[in-house]
Amino acid sequence: MTRPSQSATSTKRLVWELAATGVLILVLYYPTLKALVSDWNTDPNYSHGFFVPFISGYLVWEKRVELKKANASPSLWGLPILLTGLFVLIAGTIGSELFTKRFSFLIVLVGALFLLSGKEITRLLLFPIFFLALMIPIPYILYDAIAFPLKLLASKVACWCLLLFGIPVFREGNIIHLASTTLEIVDACSGIRSLVSLITLGVIFAHLSQNRLWKKIVLILSTIPIAVIANIFRVTGTGILAHYFGPEVATGFLHTFSGWLIFIVAFALLFAVGIILRKTAYRS
Structure with a gap:
């Protein structure tokens, strides 16, 4: 009799965990993302970058039914991915390589999602996340x-x-x-x-x-x-x-x-x- 309420509580907790993690990632990447938005504004080759996050959001919304049915099971396999993304960020920062820092953002997103929600939900959201790569200017x-x-x-x-x-x-x-x-x-x-x-x-x-x-x-x-x-x-x-x-x-x-x-x-x-x-x- 308690399973539905437990499931609802678990889902609510996952949403809050993802939201909190998302905020932390945005804070961590604020300088990188701010410079990225500036590039969209000044580089006509990437002015479409303003639309890419909204399209990615639509792709997530499109998966809403499957996401509700998906089994959320946190996995430690996400930790190596997350650490890899952070390592790429550090390497890009040391080398002053914008593309590396910006692409690490996607790796960190995948790692955090895998760590908190597991393989099934990550698989559903993998395309919307990596679609964001199209908003990143390629190296000169x-x-x-x-x-x-x-x-x-x-x-x-x-x-x-x-x-x-x-x-x-x-x-x-x-x-x-x-x-x-x-x-x-x-x-x-x-x-x-x-x-x-x-x-x-x-x-x-x-x-x-x-x-x-x-x-x-x-x-x-x-x-x-x-x-x-x-x-x-x-x-x-x-x-x-x-x-x-x-x-x-x-x-x-x-x-x-x-x-x-x-x-x-x-x-x-x-x-x-x-x-x-x-x-x-x-x-x-």
Whole structure:
């Protein structure tokens, strides 16, 4: 007769333990998270970071029925994970490595959750937690290693396309020389911004729309060629407009608007890929 009340008491205690631990983790990571939010505000490549925690919260809410049914059993296996996260935090602090410190936040969350609630609840919340990784800017050395080849690729292919349209053009690295103006493909035009945002949308879209792991992987991977091709179209279109209507179309409102327009088209293509995968018949 006392089991329901004991279960309710146990659940309430777990909620309070998780809440208290969450507050302690937030206090511990306050300087790190404050700097992270500042990066979202100043770095256009990661302005989507403001939305990621809310999406993660929705993913947790989506699991509410399963969480109520899940068996909460504290496990000491969470302690090594928690200690690993704290070690990574200390190492990142000593080495002044922002990415390491920020990623350790996710490891600490998983470790604390595993320690207090056990394997079953941690398994249910693992995706929402690691989805938060998409709000963390990648290390600059990796960013540069991705952005530079993207700039060269966009410049090279755009030049080929412009020549096909009969527009005289000369390229020097990531600089495109037209008869009337010169276009420099800087980091902001490399396509990495739309790539990062599209990958974020692709991950959540794949999670919500696909029912098999291989389909989710294919959909997420498709964001890469879609973003690259979309950016090439944008650079080519900018070159055509600049040739016929002057260099002012390559800057200001029209340039920004073209970026949004191309991103919408890219997401439409991603959505189409998702529909195709959804309609793919199961085969034995």
